[in-house]
Amino acid sequence: MDLSVTSTDFTVAAPTSAFIPAPATPYQGDIARYWDHEARPVNLRLGDVDGLYHHHYGIGDVDHAALGDTEDSAYEKKLIAELHRLESAQADVLLHHLGSIGRDDTLVDAGCGRGGSMVMAHQRFGCKVEGVTLSAKQADFANQRARELGIEDSVRARVCNMLNTPFETGQAAASWNNESSMYVDLHDLFAEHSRVLAVGGRYVTITGCWNPRYGQPSKWVSQINAHFECNIHSRREYMRAMADNRLVPQAVIDLTPETLPYWELRATSSLVTGIEEAFINSYKDGSFQYVLIAADRV
Numbered sequence: 140m141d142l143s144v145t146s147t148d149f150t151v152a153a154p155t156s157a158f159i160p161a162p163a164t165p166y167q168g169d170i171a172r173y174w175d176h177e178a179r180p181v182n183l184r185l186g187d188v189d190g191l192y193h194h195h196y197g198i199g200d201v202d203h204a205a206l207g208d209t210e211d212s213a214y215e216k217k218l219i220a221e222l223h224r225l226e227s228a229q230a231d232v233l234l235h236h237l238g239s240i241g242r243d244d245t246l247v248d249a250g251c252g253r254g255g256s257m258v259m260a261h262q263r264f265g266c267k268v269e270g271v272t273l274s275a276k277q278a279d280f281a282n283q284r285a286r287e288l289g290i291e292d293s294v295r296a297r298v299c300n301m302l303n304t305p306f307e308t309g310q311a312a313a314s315w316n317n318e319s320s321m322y323v324d325l326h327d328l329f330a331e332h333s334r335v336l337a338v339g340g341r342y343v344t345i346t347g348c349w350n351p352r353y354g355q356p357s358k359w360v361s362q363i364n365a366h367f368e369c370n371i372h373s374r375r376e377y378m379r380a381m382a383d384n385r386l387v388p389q390a391v392i393d394l395t396p397e398t399l400p401y402w403e404l405r406a407t408s409s410l411v412t413g414i415e416e417a418f419i420n421s422y423k424d425g426s427f428q429y430v431l432i433a434a435d436r437v
């Protein structure tokens with residue numbers, strides 16, 4: 140009996156992008172479903188302005204001159220453009236804190252959404268940007284946008300748990316969480332960033348966190364958690380988890396005053412989702428803060 144085997148004996152299944160790793164926990168399965176089904180106009184219509192699709196909030200002063208008269212038939216369109224401008228300004232501030240990034244560097248966007256920040260990072264630094272999200276729909280959307288922009292060789296999103304990424308140890312010059320750290324345990328998160336980052340690399344997060352000076356999460360913070368199925372951490376937890384994982388803060392910036400104008404403008408728009416009151420009230424009563432933390436991997 141001839142037991143020799145030739146290569147034609149095995150039909151190797153062509154790798155398909157359809158391979159979706161199973162979520163690590165039932166919770167992650169719920170979050171994947173949340174983002175697979177998310178299609179809020181407040182996100183899609185803002186992204187339609189220039190093709191940069193964000194799932195984070197804005198910072199900066201509102202340009203009331205650009206908005207013009209509320210009675211003007213073009214006012215709604217101008218308001219959408221202004222909200223989007225403030226959301227892109229937020230990503231610009233995060234990218235600024237990554238420091239000097241070279242064209243040959245690799246960046247990691249942990250919880251990349253529909254990829255708006257990834258595109259901005261590539262356009263800013265000319266480097267490779269790897270993104271991970273639990274949502275296959277978001278990954279496909281981000282990769283389609285990269286193809287449309289002709290940057291698919293540099294910008295790639297995958298369905299992957301940010302706590303267990305396929306990246307090499309020390310591969311990334313910098314990495315970030317833009318409003319995505321409230322879905323995971325921070326010690327697990329920073330252990331993975333610390334592994335993937337080169338020694339001397341930079342980690343940045345912009346996040347909403349509950350204020351330990353307030354004591355415990357306020358009812359507004361609880362409402363935001365319920366609305367997004369997330370679990371907002373305290374500012375103290377960020378500091379402790381970073382310190383335990385070789386991430387030493389270089390800058391900690393309270394962006395709460397800078398994000399309030401975005402929320403107050405958004406609350407006047409037809410795109411409200413009902414969560415605006417919880418953000419505005421929690422920022423004003425001091426129970427919730429919008430914070431940027433930039434840390435060095437030592």
Ligand SMILES: C[S@@+](CC[C@H](N)C(=O)[O-])C[C@H]1O[C@@H](n2cnc3c(N)ncnc32)[C@H](O)[C@@H]1O
Pocket residue numbers: 167170171174192193194195249250251252253254255256271272273274277299300301302316317318319322323
């Ligand atoms: C609010 S969106 C932020 C998206 C993006 N950072 C932005 O600024 O547009 C949160 C993102 O975190 C992702 N996410 C949540 N938990 C995750 C996990 N364990 N692994 C990977 N991505 C995760 C979600 O899939 C989603 O893309």
Ligand SMILES: CC(C)=CCC/C(C)=C/COP(=O)(O)OP(=O)(O)O
Pocket residue numbers: 179181182193194195196318319321346347363367369371412414
């Ligand atoms: C600061 C905190 C706690 C954020 C929680 C994470 C989150 C859902 C951000 C915005 O996503 P989105 O842009 O899809 O939300 P929305 O539909 O409200 O614009």
Ligand SMILES: [Mg+2]
Pocket residue numbers: 181182193194195196
């Ligand atoms: Mg949004």
